[in-house]
Amino acid sequence: MNYLNGKDSVLDKSDIAQRRLVRQEPKGMIDPNGAGRRLRLARYEPHDDLRDLIEHFWIVEWKIEPGLIEEQRVLPYPNANLVFESGQSALFGPVRGAFIKRLSGSGRAVGVRLRIGSVRTYTDVPMARLVDTSVSPEALVGDLVDAEEVILSAGDDHAMIETVETLLRPRLRKLDATATWVDEMVRMIAADPRLLTVEHLAQRSGRTVRTLQRAFLAYVGLGPKWILRRFRLQEAAYRLAGREPLELVTLAYELGYCDQAHLARDFVRHIGQAPASYRRSQT
Template identity: 45%
Template sequence: MAGMVFMAHSMVNNGASVTIRYGRRLEKNDTPKGILDPAAAARRFQLRRHAPPPALAPLVEYLWIVEWDLRGLPASTQRVLPYPHAHLVFEAGLTAVHGIVRGPFDKALAGQGRALGLRFRAGGLRPLLDGPVAALTGRVVALDDLLGIDGTGAERHVLAAQGDDAMIAAASDVLAPLVAAAPADPRIDVAERAVQAAAAEHGPVSVAALAQAAGLPERGLQRLFRDYVGVPPKWVVQRFRLQEAAALLVNPASPDLAALAQRLGFFDQAHLTRAFTALVGRSPLEYWKSQRQAH
């Protein structure tokens, strides 16, 4: 998949996690989820997160800006574990709407560049579409084709802006008219609450448990996720549990993988190892060892 999509739980800035609210900045010490190998990632790029301006808030969860400067350095690849959210990304020559990526996402970084993305709320893209969000899963679609926006002009307008505030204002210029015209849809809130329930630490480890937490029947939850989120509830539950595993394996303490598998709802350690390796590219033990070396 082309383009730049950093679907991080929180941003990385010189090794620390930083959340930027609209108009103010809050420091945190959380290990970022979604971004693999966070210690090395902090040396490759800066990723800043901003709350949306009021005009975008009904449909957009936050905006992110990523910048990298590897001039004179070898190119590198950053792996991201995507979240169940669609993104609108402005990047030179690659501006598009990105549906949810089912597998890992690898982004090659070289030279110098920057991009701005808008992460939609879970279900937030649905009012802008003619059909279910699932129709976009695994796809990258030009703004002209999907939203009726002049993608070339929008890209030029956003990327010509200097500084985060100016880029955010330019992105709002592009999307705010569509957000204002979109009908209010209470199902967005229902979808968002269900995804947040899945994302909670020690969260549900089965679709039945997620349905109970969301207060919905399982079939209703399946329909909601297809129409508004874009992937099935089972995918969302397992993705968050695997992200939780990756975040825990940054800890230098020797991991008890059998206990971790049980905690996260996997049948056994072998099941966890297969799922983790397929997504991350390394076994849990190999990933833990790599993080010890990084520190």
């Protein structure tokens, strides 16, 4: 059964009618063809009054045959995520490598991809300390046990998200000017694959390289060079999973790699297989 599009999905027409779906494809999903068999992914936009805090909501559900364990690999965006999952709810910082989730039985997780810079308004913990780790989200949601139970038992997608929004709305705080600017820079990198170097980004932003580095470390936890590399690797995986013909040499050049070998090394390290074999597995 395809849990991304299957008939048994709990995503129904009432959910779609009440809340806007995120239409842009998730480029961080590794093995999208296999993921469609393993799980259901739905993403929703927040209400307008919460856009200073939330980029979007995501809901994942899975149902694996008894006795089996399946692995889903994700190449995450540089945002922090507030995740509600039974017994595992947490505020997750950016992940430098691939995030690997081993799925068994059945379950669901409700996630909030937070806007870049928003975590800094709720905690004194430096963003760099949140990289590759997670912390209790009580600064955002209050009593975690109660929040988790209420959200996951709320019912359909719409009800769960409404519950999260109701929980977060009283704690909403305005992003400061630097956080807003860094968020705009990250969005610029994601939207323009021609941005390949920190120097190029500095020229586009009108700031110095050093200013970019300091601001990104403070509000993302990772430098602009890492973010540029993450987005171009996501783009490589996304295009290799597509049906359009392409040459690996050309792809490497377009994404700013020195040569095909550099792309291959980066790909194997994070995706777990060579670009050519990954493409064959998807097409």
